[in-house]
Amino acid sequence: MKKLNELARGIVLLSLLAFVGVVGCSDSETVETGPTLVTLTIGVETPTVDLDAGMDSYMPCQGCHGAMGQGNTAPALNAFTPTSQISIGGVPDTLTFSRLQDKIELEMPPGSETSCEGTCAINVAGYIYCEWNSALVTSGCPAAP
Ligand code: HEC
Numbered sequence: 001m002k003k004l005n006e007l008a009r010g011i012v013l014l015s016l017l018a019f020v021g022v023v024g025c026s027d028s029e030t031v032e033t034g035p036t037l038v039t040l041t042i043g044v045e046t047p048t049v050d051l052d053a054g055m056d057s058y059m060p061c062q063g064c065h066g067a068m069g070q071g072n073t074a075p076a077l078n079a080f081t082p083t084s085q086i087s088i089g090g091v092p093d094t095l096t097f098s099r100l101q102d103k104i105e106l107e108m109p110p111g112s113e114t115s116c117e118g119t120c121a122i123n124v125a126g127y128i129y130c131e132w133n134s135a136l137v138t139s140g141c142p143a144a145p
Contacts, residue, residue: 040126040140045097049126050119051142057116057124060109069132078132100125 039048065071069078084095088103104121107113116124130141 038126038130038140038142040097040129041138042097042129042136047097047101047122047126049130050123051127051130053120054123054125054127055131057120058127060112060115061124064109069128077128080129080133080136082136097125097129100128 035050036052037048037050039046063072064074065077070076071078080095085092086095086099086103087093088099088106093099101121104124105113105117109115129137134141
């Protein structure tokens, strides 16, 4: 009888543990599907971006700039250096996070310039930095898997 009681207690304990395990798992899944905000440090700038949203918003850019930012009919976006230039309104300037954001907001994609502004432009700029130019990002990008 004592043995049986211990067995029953063991089973209750096990199912409790299993329950906690399931709840624990679904908790972390919820976190993964929510917005994943990170704060990047790029020079003196510290933008807060959602890299997953940025990846999604980069989709319409792929045809011209390449799925890996390698360039196609449009310039590559995967080889930024500390002295890279970016032209806005035909005026060249040193590339920074906010210049990249401005370029996307004001001039990209050509013919559909209002389709990615504000948060969208910030997220895509963050994606472009972390995905292909993380050497210029001091902190905030997820480590490569
Ligand atoms: C229809 C083709 C096309 C699409 C789509 C497009 N671009 Fe461009 N993009 C260009 C061309 C052409 C240039 C070069 C001329 C210029 O700077 O305006 C350019 C330039 C750029 C530059 C400046 C690159 C440099 O080295 O000066 C950035 C940054 C950029 N695009 C980002 C984007 C992003 C982000 C998207 C998606 C939201 C996008 N583009 C969609 C054609 C495109």
